[in-house]
Structure formats: structure tokens, C-alpha cells
Amino acid sequence: MKNAVADSRSRHDRHSRQEHDQIEASWRERALNAESELTRTQKEVFSQRCQIGELMGQLRDFDQMVPGESVQHLATENNSLKLRVRQLTQEHRKLQERLEGARSNLRFADKRIAGLENELLEARGLNRR
Template sequence: MTTAAALAARQEQTRQKIAQVETAIAQLRRERGQLTVRAIAARAGVSATFLYENSQARTRVQAAVADSRSHHDQSAVETHERIEATWRERALNAETELTRAQKEIFTQRQRIGELMGRLRDLDQTVPGESVQALVSENTSLKHRVQQLTREHRLLQERLGGSRSNLRFADKRIADLEAQLLETAAAASDTTGQP
């Protein structure tokens, strides 16, 4: 075999391998598989060394891996924003309900105080049946205050839970961002690009 024929055969073999790499990248994208150098090499049936040494193959693989990472990063950011929005909304709703319950309790306590004052005044001047009606109304108001106090306590617990969940979500997000930065730094160290 002549040198020219050997070179032509080698160039044809390289073209076939590059075509296999492109096919493997397309398949992994369709299957939403993980785009890494090893995964692409295994799917294409070529060695990882070929992907690193051949400039055309290296360029295609680096572009595919970078595109996959940016898509994955964007997906993680969107998921984070969606989760954070729901917890923030729950916390705001709980705070609104807590404020409403506190106002209602304050109003009911004022009303009870006024009625207690009237009851004392009437107790001295009104016959027993009227006093009995006022005592009955007073008892029902006390029950209402107890109910509102229970609702207030429940809303405070919900608010505390929402705040705790929000803190956990913020911590989880910070951990994920740190992992992404570490992965990006490791990838840039591996590829030699910033």
C-alpha cells in the first residue's frame, strides 16, 4: 500500500469516527442522556483518547457538553425559582392571616371588656333575668376568644413552618449553587478553558 493510499484510508477512518461522534451526540440529546466525554465515546464506539486528540472531535464534544451543562443549569434555576415562589407565597399568606387573627382577637377582647363593665353596672341595677342573659352572652364571647386564640396559635405555627421551609430551601439552593460552581470549576480545569 502506498503512503498516499494509507493517508487517504486514515483520513476516511477519521471522518467516519467524527460522523459516529456526531451521531452519538444527537442520540444522547434525543434520549436526554448525560453528555460527557466518556458517554459520547462509548456511544460512538471510539476511544476517549481520539476525542481528546482529534481537534474536530474535541470541539464538537466540548460544545455538546457545554450546551448540556447550560441547559441543566437553566433547568435547575427555573426549578429553584418555582419552589421559592410557592414557599414565599405561603409565608406571606400565613403572615396575612396571622395579622387578621391578631386584629380580631384585639377587637373581641375590647368588646369583652366593655360587656364586662356593662355587666357589673347592670348587676347592681337590673333584675336577675337580664343578668343571666348577659352572663350567657359573656360566656359565648369567652368561647369565641378561646377559639380565636387557638386559630392564632395555629397560624403562628404555620408561619413558623413556612419560615423554616423557606430557610431550608434557601440553604439547599446555596448548596446547589456551590455544587454548580465546583462542577464548573472542575470542568474548566479538565478542559483547560476558563
């Protein structure tokens, strides 16, 4: 009987140890996954910081290339270009209206010419008879 109790205790100990090992393996795997993700995140943050640094440098370079008065000059030029666009748009609209009028006159002239041609043909036809 002592042997049966010892076997039972041994099985229980092995089962407990296996259960403990499985739980520990699960936690170990989670820890490794967390470390891996932390490393990846740190690399991503470093990469983004480098990119931000490059972009900030480009902004500083641009500010040095375009001083304040150049910005004012660009704004003035932009406004004059907008005014020119408005003028060209109005001119385009007027030309479109003139074109439509010319087309209408042409249609009227074509109808008038066709009518006069018919009158000539009828007059010739009457003279021949």
C-alpha cells in the first residue's frame, strides 16, 4: 500500500510539474513575444524620429532659402496671377458669347442664302417656260 501511495504521489507530482512547466512555457512565450514587439516598436520609433528630423531639416532649409520678403513677393505674385486668371476668364466668357453670336449669324446667313438660291432657281424656271 505504501508503494501505491508513493506511486500516486509520484504521478501527482509529475502532473503538477508538467502543469507548472506548461504554465511557465506559456509565460515565457508571452515574455519573448513582448520583448520582440518592444524591439520592433523601438526600431519603428527610431525610424520615425529620423524621418521627422529630416523633414524638420528640410523646413529649416526652405525657411533659409525663402526669407520673409521673398514670401511677401510670392504672395503678391500669387495675387496678381489670381487677378490675371479672373481677367482671362471674363475675356474667355466674352469671346464665347461672341462666338455663339457669330455662329447664330452664320446659321441665319446660310438660311438666307438657301432661300435666295431657291428664289433664283424658281425665277430661272419661270423664265425658261
